Amino acid sequence: MSADKQSSWSYAEGLPDEDEVLLRARDRSYELGVTPVSTGVAAALTVLAATSKAQTVVEIGAGAGVSGVCILRGLGPQSVLTTIDSDVDHLRAAREAYAEAGVPGNRTRTISGRAADVLPRLTDAAYDLVFIDADKAGLPLYVNQAIRLLKPGGMLMLNDAMDQDRVADPAIREESTNTLRQVGRTIRDHEQLVSAMLPTGHGLLLAVKMPAIRK
Numbered sequence: 500m501s502a503d504k505q506s507s508w509s510y511a512e513g514l515p516d517e518d519e520v521l522l523r524a525r526d527r528s529y530e531l532g533v534t535p536v537s538t539g540v541a542a543a544l545t546v547l548a549a550t551s552k553a554q555t556v557v558e559i560g561a562g563a564g565v566s567g568v569c570i571l572r573g574l575g576p577q578s579v580l581t582t583i584d585s586d587v588d589h590l591r592a593a594r595e596a597y598a599e600a601g602v603p604g605n606r607t608r609t610i611s612g613r614a615a616d617v618l619p620r621l622t623d624a625a626y627d628l629v630f631i632d633a634d635k636a637g638l639p640l641y642v643n644q645a646i647r648l649l650k651p652g653g654m655l656m657l658n659d660a661m662d663q664d665r666v667a668d669p670a671i672r673e674e675s676t677n678t679l680r681q682v683g684r685t686i687r688d689h690e691q692l693v694s695a696m697l698p699t700g701h702g703l704l705l706a707v708k709m710p711a712i713r714k
C-alpha cells in the first residue's frame with residue numbers, strides 16, 4: 500500500500516467522533532476480550548441501516564454492543580434488532596450499551612446461544628439486514644443462513660471480510676483466511692446476490708439479495 504493510501508485510510512477511520520455511549524461500550528469490549536467493529540465500520544453500519552429503512556435485523560456476534568448500538572441508531576423507531584451471542588457476559592454488556600443508548604427494551608431481542616443452533620430457528624425471508632461478526636469457522640453456515648433469512652432486497656453485511664488484512668496475501672494459508680476467501684467467492688458468485696467490498700476496518704463485505712435470480 501502506498502503511504503498516501505495508508506494515511507487516507509487512517510484519516511477515514513479517525514473521522515467518526517464517537518460519543519460516550521460508544522466509548523464506554525468499547526471499554527467494556529476490551530475488558531471482556533472482545534474486538535468491537537472499527538470506528539469506520541461503526542459509522543458505515545449506521546449509514547447502511549439508515550439507508551436500508553430496515554424493520555428487522557439479525558446480528559450474529561453481539562459482543563459488548565458497539566455494532567448493535569450503531570445499527571440501532573440508523574434504524575427507525577419500529578425496527579427490531581435480534582442479536583445472537585454464545586457468551587452471556589457479552590450479551591449482558593450489549594444490553595447495558597443498548598440501555599445507555601436509550602433504546603427501548605422492545606426494540607432488541609438478545610438470544611444467548613451458538614449461532615449454528617439459533618439461526619435455523621429464525622423465519623425464512625423475514626429480515627431486511629443481517630450483520631455477521633462472530634467466529635470465522637461458522638461463516639459458511641452463517642452466510643447460507645443469512646441468504647435464507649433475508650427478504651428480497653435485504654442486505655448481508657460481513658465484518659472483517661479481509662481477515663485482518665490477510666486475505667489479499669496468497670502466501671497466507673491460515674484456516675480463517677481460507678474460509679474468508681471461500682466465503683467471499685461464494686458471495687461474489689451467488690446467483691441471487693450483488694456484492695461490494697468496502698475497504699473500511701478489515702473489510703466490510705456487502706451483498707444484496709436480489710428479488711429474482713440474475714446470473
Ligand SMILES: C[S@@+](CC[C@H](N)C(=O)[O-])C[C@H]1O[C@@H](n2cnc3c(N)ncnc32)[C@H](O)[C@@H]1O
Pocket residue numbers: 528533534535536559560561562563564565566567583584585586589612613614615632633634637
Ligand atoms: C468480534 S466479537 C463481536 C463484536 C461486536 N459485533 C461489536 O462490534 O461490538 C464476536 C462475538 O461473537 C461471539 N461468538 C463467537 N462464536 C460464536 C458462536 N458460535 N455463536 C454465537 N456467537 C459467537 C463472541 O462471544 C463475541 O461476542
